Amino acid sequence: QVQLVESGGGLVQLGGALRLSCTTNGFNTSYYAIGWFRQAPGKEREGVARISASGSDTYYADSVKGRFTISRDDLKRMVYLQMNTLKAEDTAVYFCATDPPMLLDDGWTARFAPDCRILRDGSWGQGTQVTVSS
Numbered sequence: 538q539v540q541l542v543e544s545g546g547g548l549v550q551l552g553g554a555l556r557l558s559c560t561t562n563g564f565n566t567s568y569y570a571i572g573w574f575r576q577a578p579g580k581e582r583e584g585v586a587r588i589s590a591s592g593s594d595t596y597y598a599d600s601v602k603g604r605f606t607i608s609r610d611d612l613k614r615m616v617y618l619q620m621n622t623l624k625a626e627d628t629a630v631y632f633c634a635t636d637p638p639m640l641l642d643d644g645w646t647a648r649f650a651p652d653c654r655i656l657r658d659g660s661w662g663q664g665t666q667v668t669v670s671s
Contacts, residue, residue, distance in 0.1 A: 543559055644659060
């Protein structure tokens with residue numbers, strides 16, 4: 538079964554850190570770029586970071602550059618998002634997705650560009666909630 542499962546979210550204080558994990562199953566992760574996205578209440582989903590299939594290229598949204606680091610471990614079938622110096626505006630539900638899209642049980646996942654612009658919406662996982670408190 539093809540799956541992407543996000544985990545690692547939680548409640549953290551302003552300036553704190555969290556590491557999110559995207560666990561993949563049912564496909565060869567090494568063939569896909571992986572992106573992290575987030576959606577805050579009342580806002581559209583936005584791209585946060587992307588790592589190429591080889592792991593050699595990364596992209597970060599300006600809002601997280603210098604604070605977040607995306608990495609991957611294809612042997613463990615995992616992609617991580619290390620988030621440091623968290624701000625209140627980082628509060629959101631975080632999702633991971635593959636590039637190119639994949640067919641899940643409930644439909645195709647979203648298509649997104651190398652700069653994490655969502656080109657076509659699609660099926661998303663449950664995500665993991667990150668709440669930054671002051």
